Amino acid sequence: MKNNIKAFLDLVKERNGDEPEFLQAVEEVAETVIPYIVKHDIYYGKNILLRMVEPERVITFRVCWVDDSGEIQVNRGYRIQMNSAIGPYKGGLRFHPTVNMSILKFLAFEQVFKNSLTTLPMGGGKGGSDFDPKGKSDNEIMRFCHAFMGELFRHIGPNTDVPAGDIGVGSREIGFLFGMYKKLRNEFTGVLTGKGMSWGGSLIRPEATGYGNVYFAEKMLETKGDNFKGKNVVISGSGNVAQYAAEKVLQLGGRVLTLSDSSGYIYDEAGIDTEKLAFVMELKNVKRGRISEYLESYPNATFVKGKTPWNVKCDVALPCATQNELDEADAKALVDNGCICVSEGANMPSTKAAITVFHNAKILFAPGKASNAGGVATSGLEMTQNSLRFKWTREEVNTKLKDIMSDIHKSCLEFGEDEDGYVDYVRGANIAGFVKVADAMLAQGVV
Numbered sequence: 001m002k003n004n005i006k007a008f009l010d011l012v013k014e015r016n017g018d019e020p021e022f023l024q025a026v027e028e029v030a031e032t033v034i035p036y037i038v039k040h041d042i043y044y045g046k047n048i049l050l051r052m053v054e055p056e057r058v059i060t061f062r063v064c065w066v067d068d069s070g071e072i073q074v075n076r077g078y079r080i081q082m083n084s085a086i087g088p089y090k091g092g093l094r095f096h097p098t099v100n101m102s103i104l105k106f107l108a109f110e111q112v113f114k115n116s117l118t119t120l121p122m123g124g125g126k127g128g129s130d131f132d133p134k135g136k137s138d139n140e141i142m143r144f145c146h147a148f149m150g151e152l153f154r155h156i157g158p159n160t161d162v163p164a165g166d167i168g169v170g171s172r173e174i175g176f177l178f179g180m181y182k183k184l185r186n187e188f189t190g191v192l193t194g195k196g197m198s199w200g201g202s203l204i205r206p207e208a209t210g211y212g213n214v215y216f217a218e219k220m221l222e223t224k225g226d227n228f229k230g231k232n233v234v235i236s237g238s239g240n241v242a243q244y245a246a247e248k249v250l251q252l253g254g255r256v257l258t259l260s261d262s263s264g265y266i267y268d269e270a271g272i273d274t275e276k277l278a279f280v281m282e283l284k285n286v287k288r289g290r291i292s293e294y295l296e297s298y299p300n301a302t303f304v305k306g307k308t309p310w311n312v313k314c315d316v317a318l319p320c321a322t323q324n325e326l327d328e329a330d331a332k333a334l335v336d337n338g339c340i341c342v343s344e345g346a347n348m349p350s351t352k353a354a355i356t357v358f359h360n361a362k363i364l365f366a367p368g369k370a371s372n373a374g375g376v377a378t379s380g381l382e383m384t385q386n387s388l389r390f391k392w393t394r395e396e397v398n399t400k401l402k403d404i405m406s407d408i409h410k411s412c413l414e415f416g417e418d419e420d421g422y423v424d425y426v427r428g429a430n431i432a433g434f435v436k437v438a439d440a441m442l443a444q445g446v447v
C-alpha cells in the first residue's frame, strides 16, 4: 500500500514540485483514498485520482486598474476550474497578497471533495488575485473588482462556473463583481453567490460557514454525549467565518475566549459576549479596523502580538483564519491543555503533523472540507433559489443547513469509523467526497 501511495505522490510531485500547499492537500487525500481504491475494483486501475489532481482548466490573466493617486497598478487574476463531474465549477475568490497557483490549486482540490460532501450538484473551483484589499479605498476596491470581472466574465456563468467569496472577498466585493458581470453580459443571473439580500442573495449565507462549523462540532460532541453548554472555545480569525462561529457558540451556551487577525490575538478571560461580538463585527466589517482595537473598548482583555491563540486553555478550538495556522507544537499545547474537539472553519488550517497529534490523542478532529462545507452548501441553496426565482425564509435555510451538516457528519462516520469506535473524520470525509465524484467520472467516460 505504501508503495502505491508513494508512487502516486512522486508522480504528482514531479509535475507540481513548486506547489507545497497543493501537494500537502493531495497527500492527505491520497493517504486515505488510495487504500480504499485498492480494495474496490470499480475504481482500481482507472487513474481516477490522477485525473482528479489535474485541473480541467487553469486561467490566469492580467488585471490593470488605476489607484486613487492616478498610478496604474497591475495584479494577477486566476480561476482554477478543477472538476465538473457532478455540477458546474463552484468555489470562492480570494483576494490576498499571498495568492498564487499552489494556494488556489489546493483550495480548488479541497473544494471538489467538500462540494461532493454537501450532496448538492456542484463541481469544484477556486480563484482570486494577489491584490491586497487592506488599506484600499472603496473606490479602489470597486475599480479593481470591475477590472477583475472584465476578464473573468468570459469564463464563468450560472451553468458553467459560479464563484463566491473567500478571504478578502465579502459582500462589498461580490456586489462590485456582480455589477460588472451584469453589465457585460446584459443578464441578471445567479452567476455569483453571497449576493446582497435585495438582489438575489440567500438568507443565512453570510452566517453559513461559521454556523455550519459549529453545527458540525456539535454533532461530534453529541457522539460523546456532550454539547457546547459551558464550553470554553478558542477561535482564530475575526473575519466572516470566525464572527459567525462565535455567534453560534454563544447561542449554544459556550464561552468565546479569543479572536485574532494577522497581527495577533485578543484574549478576553471574561468571555466575548454578544455585545462584545457586535463591537467586533462593526470594527471589522464597517470600520475595517484591527482586532487589537478591541482593547480600547474592553481594556481588561489582553492582546498578544504576532501570535496565534492555541496556547489558551480551552475545551474546543475553531481555527477560522487561514491555511497552516496551527502546527504540531500548537496541537500539542491544545491536547495538553485538555482540548477535546477541534473543528476547522478555515481551509487546511492544521498542518499534517498537527492532525497526527490530534489523531494520536484520539480527540475529535474535523477537517475543513467537512466542517466548513456549510458555506458552499448554502451557496448551493442560493443557486437553487435563483433558478426558482424564489426566496426561502431564514428558518427554512437554517434547517436545510443544519440537515446538510448532519448528513455530512453521517457520511464521515460511514467511511471513517475505526474498529475501536474512534472516528477518523479525515478519512471519512475524503472517501465519502471521493466516491460521488469518482462514480460520476466513471459514468462519463474518459473526458
Ligand code: NDP
Pocket (backbone or CB within 6 Å): 165, 166, 167, 168, 169, 170, 209, 237, 238, 239, 240, 241, 242, 260, 261, 262, 263, 320, 321, 322, 323, 325, 345, 346, 347, 372, 373, 375, 376
Ligand atoms: P475573511 O477575509 O473574512 O477573514 C479572514 C480572517 O483571517 C481575518 O481575520 C484575517 O486577518 C485572518 N487571516 C488571513 N490571513 C491570515 C494569516 N496569514 N495569518 C493570520 N490570520 C490571517 O475570510 P473568511 O472568514 O471568509 O475566511 C477564513 C477562512 O475560512 C479561509 O481559510 C477561507 O478559505 C475559509 N472558508 C471561508 C468560507 C466563506 O464562506 N467565507 C467558506 C469555507 C471556508 P487580517 O484581516 O489581518 O488579514
